[in-house]
Amino acid sequence: MYYNLCMNKNQRIGQTRRETKRRHSNMTCRTFEIKAVSNKMNKEQKESVNGIFREAKWIRNALIRDIHCLEDNFKKVPVKVGKEIEMRELKYIGSQMKQSMVKSVHSELKALHTKKEKGEKVGALKYRSYCNSVNLKQYGITYSIDFVHNRVKIQGIKKPLYVRGLKQIPSEAEYANAKLVRKADGIYIYVTCYTKREIPVYTGHVEGVDFGIGHNLTMTDGSTIDISIPESKGTKLAAKRVNKGYKHNGRNKTGNHWRRSDKLRVAYKKDKQRRYDAANKAYHQLVYNNDLIAIQDEMIHNWHKGLFGRKIQYSAMGSVKAKLKHNSKVRVVDRSYPSTQICPRCGMLTKHPLIKRDYDCKYCGYHHDSRDQKAANSILEAVLFDHEVSLERRAQSPVEADSSAFMPKGMDCKNSSVKQEASDFSRL
Numbered sequence: 392m393y394y395n396l397c398m399n400k401n402q403r404i405g406q407t408r409r410e411t412k413r414r415h416s417n418m419t420c421r422t423f424e425i426k427a428v429s430n431k432m433n434k435e436q437k438e439s440v441n442g443i444f445r446e447a448k449w450i451r452n453a454l455i456r457d458i459h460c461l462e463d464n465f466k467k468v469p470v471k472v473g474k475e476i477e478m479r480e481l482k483y484i485g486s487q488m489k490q491s492m493v494k495s496v497h498s499e500l501k502a503l504h505t506k507k508e509k510g511e512k513v514g515a516l517k518y519r520s521y522c523n524s525v526n527l528k529q530y531g532i533t534y535s536i537d538f539v540h541n542r543v544k545i546q547g548i549k550k551p552l553y554v555r556g557l558k559q560i561p562s563e564a565e566y567a568n569a570k571l572v573r574k575a576d577g578i579y580i581y582v583t584c585y586t587k588r589e590i591p592v593y594t595g596h597v598e599g600v601d602f603g604i605g606h607n608l609t610m611t612d613g614s615t616i617d618i619s620i621p622e623s624k625g626t627k628l629a630a631k632r633v634n635k636g637y638k639h640n641g642r643n644k645t646g647n648h649w650r651r652s653d654k655l656r657v658a659y660k661k662d663k664q665r666r667y668d669a670a671n672k673a674y675h676q677l678v679y680n681n682d683l684i685a686i687q688d689e690m691i692h693n694w695h696k697g698l699f700g701r702k703i704q705y706s707a708m709g710s711v712k713a714k715l716k717h718n719s720k721v722r723v724v725d726r727s728y729p730s731t732q733i734c735p736r737c738g739m740l741t742k743h744p745l746i747k748r749d750y751d752c753k754y755c756g757y758h759h760d761s762r763d764q765k766a767a768n769s770i771l772e773a774v775l776f777d778h779e780v781s782l783e784r785r786a787q788s789p790v791e792a793d794s795s796a797f798m799p800k801g802m803d804c805k806n807s808s809v810k811q812e813a814s815d816f817s818r819l
């Protein structure tokens with residue numbers, strides 16, 4: 392690395408940052424989930440972890456009350472107790488964590504501002520009664536990893552935490568930021584790493600994939616992958632138990648409410664992990680057997696709103712698609728491309744209702760036994776003959792991961808044209 396001697400500190404930081412960014416653009420960005428083993432934590436460690444989250448909450452709320460109330464290296468923070476404001480000392484939270492809290496509130500405000508300028512209705516930032524995520528900005532300072540003893544050292548916690556899951560991280564990885572997250576089932580550390588890009592193995596196969604509701608994924612040869620992992624018995628039971636109790640002012644109240652809702656959260660998470668695992672397997676089956684995969688950018692989110700919401704939710708199709716989109720072997724066909732309707736022989740469009748599972752062209756009489764397989768073929772053709780292809784992949788940077796700007800639900804599907812199949816569902 393070359394530094395100009397005339398540069399001041401900020402310029403040097405800027406240069407290093409630019410160089411890192413350039414180097415990272417040729418690498419793969421991955422996040423690894425690491426769990427702190429809770430029964431190996433001593434009393435002091437537990438106190439420190441909870442202290443960090445508590446103080447992060449104080450800082451956030453203080454900033455919302457008055458954005459200028461804190462200076463650069465603040466040691467105390469104003470906390471509202473009843474009607475009075477009390478200055479409280481910050482014991483656990485580290486300096487970089489403080490900075491990133493300030494930064495995140497600023498970026499949230501900025502996001503609200505841009506939305507307001509666009510003419511959208513926005514409210515104010517709200518006070519929170521909890522803060523369950525703190526950004527650990529820099530490897531080596533805010534956090535560091537000891538692979539030999541399976542421990543993660545975090546600024547503000549005296550003894551390193553004993554963790555599980557470090558074996559996932561490849562040895563040559565470069566560390567970016569991490570996040571300390573408190574969940575119902577324990578403390579997690581999400582480490583973002585940059586790893587060398589894998590050299591692809593060529594197999595000579597190409598594949599088109601059609602996403603659907605009858606079969607989740609249909610391939611060009613007619614083979615299908617179905618993922619369905621419904622709610623487990625345990626989740627149903629936990630959901631039932633949460634609101635079991637007495638009614639108070641029309642609202643359910645129970646003495647064990649928090650304990651039960653924590654149990655429900657853990658149960659939901661287990662279901663989610665099962666679905667994630669199934670999605671991973673489907674993804675790897677596709678990626679490792681093919682050189683090129685053609686998919687269509689469909690609004691699975693919109694199907695979710697229709698009659699088949701549950702079915703879509705259990706299928707994990709969305710995560711398969713999201714994972715595929717980030718792979719360099721995958722080409723994405725625009726969502727306006729009529730892959731279900733188009734005839735491969737004459738190119739004319741024939742609308743097919745959802746109940747009709749085969750394909751008949753009303754212009755030339757072309758027939759196919761499976762409309763999903765035909766759609767998969769059409770998607771692959773569209774990619775191979777290079778039309779209607781939209782590539783919307785972008786590089787992830789830890790700076791983006793920094794900002795936790797609020798994104799309202801459904802914002803991303805605002806200007807979407809709903810595919811024929813999806814609009815069929817809303818009519819059913």
Ligand SMILES: [Zn+2]
Nearest residue numbers: 734737752755
């Ligand atoms: Zn035809």
